[in-house]
Amino acid sequence: MAKIRVTIWNEFDHEINNERAKANYPEGIHECLAKALKADDLEIATAWLEKDEEHGLSQEVLANTDVLLWWGHGRHGDVRDDVAARVAARVQQGMGFIALHSAHHSKPFRLLMGSPCDVRWRENDDKCVVWNVNAGHPITQGVPLYFFLEKEEMYGEYFSIPTPDELIFISWFEGGNAFRSGCTFTRGIGKIFYFQPGHEMYPSYHNKDVQKVIANAIRWARPAPERDFQAGAKMAPVVEKAGK
Amino acid sequence: MAKIRVTIWNEFDHEINNERAKANYPEGIHECLAKALKADDLEIATAWLEKDEEHGLSQEVLANTDVLLWWGHGRHGDVRDDVAARVAARVQQGMGFIALHSAHHSKPFRLLMGSPCDVRWRENDDKCVVWNVNAGHPITQGVPLYFFLEKEEMYGEYFSIPTPDELIFISWFEGGNAFRSGCTFTRGIGKIFYFQPGHEMYPSYHNKDVQKVIANAIRWARPAPERDFQAGAKMAPVVEKAGK
Amino acid sequence: MAKIRVTIWNEFDHEINNERAKANYPEGIHECLAKALKADDLEIATAWLEKDEEHGLSQEVLANTDVLLWWGHGRHGDVRDDVAARVAARVQQGMGFIALHSAHHSKPFRLLMGSPCDVRWRENDDKCVVWNVNAGHPITQGVPLYFFLEKEEMYGEYFSIPTPDELIFISWFEGGNAFRSGCTFTRGIGKIFYFQPGHEMYPSYHNKDVQKVIANAIRWARPAPERDFQAGAKMAPVVEKAGK
Amino acid sequence: MAKIRVTIWNEFDHEINNERAKANYPEGIHECLAKALKADDLEIATAWLEKDEEHGLSQEVLANTDVLLWWGHGRHGDVRDDVAARVAARVQQGMGFIALHSAHHSKPFRLLMGSPCDVRWRENDDKCVVWNVNAGHPITQGVPLYFFLEKEEMYGEYFSIPTPDELIFISWFEGGNAFRSGCTFTRGIGKIFYFQPGHEMYPSYHNKDVQKVIANAIRWARPAPERDFQAGAKMAPVVEKAGK
Numbered sequence: 001m002a003k004i005r006v007t008i009w010n011e012f013d014h015e016i017n018n019e020r021a022k023a024n025y026p027e028g029i030h031e032c033l034a035k036a037l038k039a040d041d042l043e044i045a046t047a048w049l050e051k052d053e054e055h056g057l058s059q060e061v062l063a064n065t066d067v068l069l070w071w072g073h074g075r076h077g078d079v080r081d082d083v084a085a086r087v088a089a090r091v092q093q094g095m096g097f098i099a100l101h102s103a104h105h106s107k108p109f110r111l112l113m114g115s116p117c118d119v120r121w122r123e124n125d126d127k128c129v130v131w132n133v134n135a136g137h138p139i140t141q142g143v144p145l146y147f148f149l150e151k152e153e154m155y156g157e158y159f160s161i162p163t164p165d166e167l168i169f170i171s172w173f174e175g176g177n178a179f180r181s182g183c184t185f186t187r188g189i190g191k192i193f194y195f196q197p198g199h200e201m202y203p204s205y206h207n208k209d210v211q212k213v214i215a216n217a218i219r220w221a222r223p224a225p226e227r228d229f230q231a232g233a234k235m236a237p238v239v240e241k242a243g244k
Numbered sequence: 245m246a247k248i249r250v251t252i253w254n255e256f257d258h259e260i261n262n263e264r265a266k267a268n269y270p271e272g273i274h275e276c277l278a279k280a281l282k283a284d285d286l287e288i289a290t291a292w293l294e295k296d297e298e299h300g301l302s303q304e305v306l307a308n309t310d311v312l313l314w315w316g317h318g319r320h321g322d323v324r325d326d327v328a329a330r331v332a333a334r335v336q337q338g339m340g341f342i343a344l345h346s347a348h349h350s351k352p353f354r355l356l357m358g359s360p361c362d363v364r365w366r367e368n369d370d371k372c373v374v375w376n377v378n379a380g381h382p383i384t385q386g387v388p389l390y391f392f393l394e395k396e397e398m399y400g401e402y403f404s405i406p407t408p409d410e411l412i413f414i415s416w417f418e419g420g421n422a423f424r425s426g427c428t429f430t431r432g433i434g435k436i437f438y439f440q441p442g443h444e445m446y447p448s449y450h451n452k453d454v455q456k457v458i459a460n461a462i463r464w465a466r467p468a469p470e471r472d473f474q475a476g477a478k479m480a481p482v483v484e485k486a487g488k
Numbered sequence: 489m490a491k492i493r494v495t496i497w498n499e500f501d502h503e504i505n506n507e508r509a510k511a512n513y514p515e516g517i518h519e520c521l522a523k524a525l526k527a528d529d530l531e532i533a534t535a536w537l538e539k540d541e542e543h544g545l546s547q548e549v550l551a552n553t554d555v556l557l558w559w560g561h562g563r564h565g566d567v568r569d570d571v572a573a574r575v576a577a578r579v580q581q582g583m584g585f586i587a588l589h590s591a592h593h594s595k596p597f598r599l600l601m602g603s604p605c606d607v608r609w610r611e612n613d614d615k616c617v618v619w620n621v622n623a624g625h626p627i628t629q630g631v632p633l634y635f636f637l638e639k640e641e642m643y644g645e646y647f648s649i650p651t652p653d654e655l656i657f658i659s660w661f662e663g664g665n666a667f668r669s670g671c672t673f674t675r676g677i678g679k680i681f682y683f684q685p686g687h688e689m690y691p692s693y694h695n696k697d698v699q700k701v702i703a704n705a706i707r708w709a710r711p712a713p714e715r716d717f718q719a720g721a722k723m724a725p726v727v728e729k730a731g732k
Numbered sequence: 733m734a735k736i737r738v739t740i741w742n743e744f745d746h747e748i749n750n751e752r753a754k755a756n757y758p759e760g761i762h763e764c765l766a767k768a769l770k771a772d773d774l775e776i777a778t779a780w781l782e783k784d785e786e787h788g789l790s791q792e793v794l795a796n797t798d799v800l801l802w803w804g805h806g807r808h809g810d811v812r813d814d815v816a817a818r819v820a821a822r823v824q825q826g827m828g829f830i831a832l833h834s835a836h837h838s839k840p841f842r843l844l845m846g847s848p849c850d851v852r853w854r855e856n857d858d859k860c861v862v863w864n865v866n867a868g869h870p871i872t873q874g875v876p877l878y879f880f881l882e883k884e885e886m887y888g889e890y891f892s893i894p895t896p897d898e899l900i901f902i903s904w905f906e907g908g909n910a911f912r913s914g915c916t917f918t919r920g921i922g923k924i925f926y927f928q929p930g931h932e933m934y935p936s937y938h939n940k941d942v943q944k945v946i947a948n949a950i951r952w953a954r955p956a957p958e959r960d961f962q963a964g965a966k967m968a969p970v971v972e973k974a975g976k
Contacts (some may be wrong), residue, residue, distance in 0.1 A: 092604055092648070094868070114600040115675040118578055127430045131401045136826070136921045136956045145402055145959070157375045157414065158389055160580070161675050163653045166897075170401065170414055170422045178375045178416040187603040188648050189868045224868045227877070268813055309973050336892075338624070358844040359919040360824055380677045380712045389715070404824075407897045408500070410653075431847040432892050433624045468624045471633070610891065619889045619910045633890055645863045646877055650784045657890065658902055658910045666904040 003043040004222050006192040007065040011047035011072040014200040029071050036211045063095050067096035067221045070103045083107045092188025096221025112187045120156040121181035127174040128152035134168045138220045147209040153199035155179050193222040247287040247467050251309040253278050255316040256292035258444040265444040273315050311340035311465045312390045314347045328352045331397040336432025340465025344444035354433045364400040371418040372396035380410045382464045397443035399423050435465040491531040492710050495553040496521050499560040500536035502688040509688040525698045555584035555709045558591045572596045580676025586710025589686035600675045608644040615662040616640035622656045626708045635697040641687035643667050679709040735775040736954050738766050743804040744780035746932040753932040768943045799828035799953045802835045816840045824920025828953025833930035844919045852888040859906040860884035866900045870952045879941040884933035887911050887945040921951040
């Protein structure tokens with residue numbers, strides 16, 4: 001089976017301009033994930049906001065990406081509208097899309113959701129427990145029933161997403177909030193997974209369970225072979241009608 | 245519009261044999277709910293485990309019930325199998341069914357779910373926050389985004405239910421657990437709602453938001469007019485086939 | 489209870505420029521529906537593509553619309569992008585949206601879906617049978633298990649929509665095609681219903697069952713009272729944390 | 733990866749007692765499927781109603797089955813209740829279950845569904861078109877958008893199943909009926925797939941697309957590694973509470 005071509009996209013701003021984020025991810029979140037996810041069946045590339053004028057996401061790059069990871073937080077507005085639309089279109093054609101942490105408010109994710117995707121939030125070093133509520137799903141294999149993140153940014157309900165196809169995780173936060181923190185969606189024939197952990201101020205992407213979830217999600221989101229179900233869509237009747 | 249005929253079924257054992265439960269519900273949970281739910285559009289009756297040899301749930305009672313509430317905790321095993329099957333059959337024909345607290349393990353609920361419906365649990369005076377995750381649903385109208393229960397029995401994932409039709413509430417528990425605490429299901433043409441609050445050791449059914457949720461659920465679960473979609477099911481073709 | 493303020497939006501082009509469409513709907517599809525839907529609990533207005541430069545959908549009109557019906561077929565491209573975005577935003581805030589027939593390709597619907605929403609189609613006078621697959625849903629009350637449309641435009645799978653929240657109808661077409669022809673979605677807190685019948689060349693909106701479905705959908709899509717769940721979203725912890 | 737242990741269970745009555753069924757499946761439906769599904773990653777066994785007094789489904793056989801296929805039509809009532817309950821329990825623990833054709837009315841399927849699972853039906857040599865409505869699902873890979881069965885027993889709505897987790901196929905029947913013909917469900921941590929084709933009077937299991945669907949479903953339904961999420965369910969709090 002061919003390798004899965006993964007592109008990890010990162011805003012890559014906090015890790016340059018904020019000391020605490022830099023301490024967690026000296027080479028950027030994208031590099032941390034690229035190392036953690038390294039595997040024989042994956043071909044991993046990276047891109048970031050200022051990589052080039054298309055944010056490293058040219059038509060060619062996307063055409064050769066099977067699964068795109070997206071991390072952004074403070075600079076969603078700096079992503080070009082046409083690049084965001086290009087990403088969304090490619091997902092609809094089958095590319096997997098894994099939206100990490102604040103990517104709930106990224107341009108491509110909102111284009112795909114058609115919903116505000118707002119959350120409650122709080123930066124207060126909340127302890128976080130991630131609970132698995134879908135034991136048989138490919139994304140939870142090898143992941144325990146629950147795992148701890150010692151500190152995370154609180155993301156809580158009300159999360160104004162469309163009804164997910166599948167609910168995979170619920171997160172508990174020390175301060176009293178709960179959150180649908182792992183959700184799947186389908187757009188066109190592309191598979192989408194949203195996963196909450198990963199505030200830049202905390203080392204969540206060094207956590208083995210977080211890494212395992214993302215690794216599983218990549219395999220799950222791998223595109224099915226392309227099929228143009230609308231080719232010849234104005235087709236002749238498939239069954240001969242009586243008397244015609 | 246005709247009144248909705250509600251039967252509130254209660255095990256009614258703890259409130260007789262346990263001092264603390266009795267202090268919360270001197271007349272039983274069923275009477276507490278009957279008073280709280282009193283409304284012009286409802287005709288409320290009650291039944292309990294030892295009301296008569298059919299637990300107060302004769303064929304006639306069920307035939308005249310539009311929505312059945314079910315509370316049980318310690319004596320699920322004492323419910324007659326035939327009565328449980330009768331309840332499940334009536335739900336499939338359209339009667340609404342509201343499973344309260346430990347009713348997740350009641351015989352009728354398990355018959356309807358086809359799944360173990362196990363939970364993690366802990367009696368440790370956990371503070372509980374109930375979060376609304378379905379803002380537009382009839383069951384959440386007039387209910388705030390979240391409400392507190394000062395103390396509740398912890399019910400937590402993994403909750404081995406079938407995938408709910410709709411997820412309505414998620415509960416947060418002080419000790420670190422989260423739970424899909426409000427869920428809808430359909431069986432036959434009957435509507436089912438599971439709702440977690442209500443351990444007998446705490447006064448949760450005196451809480452106005454808990455009462456509002458149950459009141460809403462009754463109206464939501466009201467049966468649609470009966471329609472026998474399988475009548476004449478071995479019917480003649482609905483469209484004349486060519487050459488036949 | 490306050491009346492439901494309904495706005496019926498129609499492209500209103502075929503009924504002017506095509507003799508056959510005009511014969512079916514001399515005053516336009518919007519007027520046909522307005523008459524059919526007339527009821528004491530509804531306050532019905534109409535708007536159309538060339539009503540004014542905003543297609544009759546000013547901010548004020550939308551702010552005073554509870555449920556918007558949308559019919560368009562040949563001139564989706566002539567709808568202003570800003571008006572389409574305005575409609576989508578208002579849905580996310582709670583306005584109901586009923587997408588009729590070719591509205592699957594309208595700008596507001598596609599913005600809300602985030603998916604191509606393509607279909608197979610054929611104009612060949614196919615007989616159509618609409619099957620109810622959700623007997624207890626408010627949208628199917630008073631609607632028979634199935635009803636016939638003597639001739640309709642075939643709309644068939646593959647329908648590249650997101651997974652619907654609820655599947656309500658499946659349509660059968662004489663030529664061999666099947667279609668998920670009644671589907672619900674949620675975006676923000678707004679309810680959306682897509683319903684297939686209504687090609688301008690056929691008199692489908694004169695059909696009593698089609699009218700009943702739309703009438704039911706209006707009541708179902710009525711917005712819940714507005715609640716700003718993100719107000720104060722960066723809120724103080726709801727539970728006091730130990731040692732803080 | 734270990735082989736998937738598949739048991740194909742067949743009523744095996746019509747193929748003995750009915751000439752037309754015997755002509756289609758001289759060795760029985762189970763043998764036809766066993767040959768068609770033969771593959772390096774599968775270890776296939778068969779069982780049938782009269783194989784032994786437990787219908788070939790002893791505790792040991794089930795304990796060593798990863799995915800069970802079930803075909804039954806005329807003799808559902810002859811399956812022992814305890815064996816049916818044993819099958820359902822094993823599914824809840826993770827065994828995959830593929831219910832073929834009339835297995836919608838089999839005892840294990842109904843126990844797992846908690847719903848009547850009635851259908852409309854007609855034996856009238858209806859042409860059948862099976863439409864794929866879930867292009868990215870593992871069960872539809874390598875299966876065309878639609879395929880024909882020259883003649884099949886009509887199974888049509890209303891199909892009184894619980895809301896499926898996923899809708900995979902819709903079937904079109906010549907006589908005017910439509911049917912949710914491929915549906916997935918979860919019970920406990922077991923995966924279930926219902927698939928309509930396969931009346932004994934027609935050679936549907938010789939069809940390559942039908943075979944491909946079943947082959948895919950087996951891989952999809954393979955159980956996840958067992959995990960007892962309720963072990964130690966009355967556990968100590970996972971987070972230390974303040975002041976306790």
